[in-house]
Amino acid sequence: MERLLEVKDLAISFRTRAGEVQAIRGVNFHLDKGETLAIVGESGSGKSVTSQAIMKLVPEPQGQYKRGQILFEGQDLIGKTQNQMQKMRGKEIGMIFQDPMTSLNPTMKVGKQITEVLFTHEKISAADARARGLELLKLVGIPNADRRFNQYPHEFSGGMRQRVVIAMALAANPKLLIADEPTTALDVTIQAQILELMKELQAKIGTAIIFITHDLGVVAKMADRVAVMYAGQIVEMGTAEEIFYDPRHPYTWGLLSSMPALDSNGEQKLTAIPGTPPDLLHPPVGDAFALRSNYAMKIDFEKEPPMFKVSDTHFVKSWLLHPEAPTVQPPEAVLRRQRKLSNAYEKPVLVEA
Known part of the structure; x- marks a missing residue:
């Protein structure tokens, strides 16, 4: 299989008042x-x-990449700027977090949150973004996608919110x-x-x-x-x-x-x-x-x-x-x-x- 990600000898420390916490100490793995x-x-x-x-979400300067490489399709992510x-x-690379409410803006309709991902990464019209957003909601198993598209996160159950987060994570086909x-x-x-x-x-x-x-x-x-x-x-x-x-x-x-x-x-x-x-x-x-x-x-x-x-x-x-x-x-x-x-x-x- 073709290699997608390779982590080599990764070490990360965090500066605290008590001293330096060696959180990651020489981690190696790969993903195809x-x-x-x-x-x-x-x-x-x-x-x-x-x-x-x-x-590359380790908070700096408290968190420090001490050594190692994170190779994504051959590119070292550690050397990249924010x-x-x-x-x-x-x-x-998409990410799904543990609590969907930390990933969703409670003041914004879920449809707009999904289409924002598309606007950020693709040149797409508003009509096409809406169509893609509805397609994603259906893909993750949310019924009545047309109505749900215009609802706020608090109108969804915990499981449905997590489905919305998955839809957002998959929007740009990571x-x-x-x-x-x-x-x-x-x-x-x-x-x-x-x-x-x-x-x-x-x-x-x-x-x-x-x-x-x-x-x-x-x-x-x-x-x-x-x-x-x-x-x-x-x-x-x-x-x-x-x-x-x-x-x-x-x-x-x-x-x-x-x-x-x-x-x-x-x-x-x-x-x-x-x-x-x-x-x-x-x-x-x-x-x-x-x-x-x-x-x-x-x-x-x-x-x-x-x-x-x-x-x-x-x-x-x-x-x-x-x-x-x-x-x-x-x-x-x-x-x-x-x-x-x-x-x-x-x-x-x-x-x-």
Whole structure:
């Protein structure tokens, strides 16, 4: 597949009164055209900062790009001015934020907000812009588009507002769409509808998607590949199947173990990851997850692990992958979930209407 985006050794810090927070510490990943990459991790792991960095929305001078490259179709976005990026935002790279009300102007009709995107990036008449706006509203599944076009954001439900935001993000046919926790504020029924909508739209227009989330259930539905972030670093990268069926990093085991599951008694069990993420004012020596891991070895507190290759698509930043490391088994919760996922995959249940 053709490479669309490549992030190389990206490091970003924020100046605070307490000192310099090393928010992103040597992040590497790529995205091919038409592909969906999910970036997952706890709050504060660096997911949203990474997405903001791609759009060059990291607030300066407090936020600083310390090193690295963000190559979009071969162009390094870090070297571009804000005026140059303004021309790319929306046209080349679109973004959907978590709360649609932060993206919509409450005093402006939604139709005008959609057509403004078109006027910004294309030479288009008012009549053609209106026609395109109505087409986009229909595309994202908003009924009565002619009437809705002239309504204000407060006249829409949360799910419908998010559909409007998606329409705005797709208005100029961007090659890359970044979705930063776009369904977190929605109930599960609407969340499922929005996720299905995004999959359908991607199939129609071929946009590549970076999906930022803490919800592994969402990842299972959306992603081709998954990057697991912890303390400003990617600690595991692989296909969705590799992350769910063959996770290798203790942090990934912890995330999978913390997903809700029903045991044989019908009771819901959750396994929390012990401790808290490290203070990135003073990043720990060695493996950042060592203090929270039941599998930490002496070297984890002394030396940062490299990224070990499991397969051509699967990479893990953990000393447990070293040839001389002891063999360990994932926690029972992960093994149990793997068995359930495997059974569900091999033996689908058909429900008659």
